[in-house]
Amino acid sequence: MASLTEDMKRVIREQRLGYVATVCPDGTPNLSPKGTTTVWDDDHLVFADIRSPRTIANLKQNPSIEINVVDWFTRKGYRFKGIATVIESGSLFDELVSFYEQQGLFDAPRRIQTIVMAKVQRALPLISPAYDREVTEDQVRTHWEDYYQQIRGGK
Secondary structure, eight states, rough: OOOOOOOHHHHHHHHHOEEEEEOTTSSSSEEETTTOOOETTTTEEEEESSSSSSHHHHHHHOOOEEEEEEEEETTTTEEEEEEEEEEEHHHHHHHHHHHHHHHHOHHHHOOOOOOEEEEEEEEEEEEEEEGGGGOHHHHHHHHHHHHHHTTOOOO
């Protein structure tokens, strides 16, 4: 089992958006963004099911999961492989809903259908090929911040 490092936790908490891969019954992949991805403890990530019927159905049939979280600007992040548990009720569910409510998820008790807790078994870094050119993180960040401003009409 992989314990989450402080840097992994930082990236997850800062980004919040994780891309979750599950396996469909026909063996094809399902990839879905989850804007509630966060750290539960040193070994688990969680995300709230607000509109995730396919993801939840897949995990009930096959609990294998991969969650990728990447900083948009530095183009660095992590991939987390593990086993998911779908939590639908009970004291842990109530604790997790309260956790999300404290984090500011608007109307968490009404919106959350289920919660997925992923036990991280393997964690690996994700690093853009941009770094193969011997550029610094600051250079990569500046490039993508400038690009974002340009497409948003800020420059």
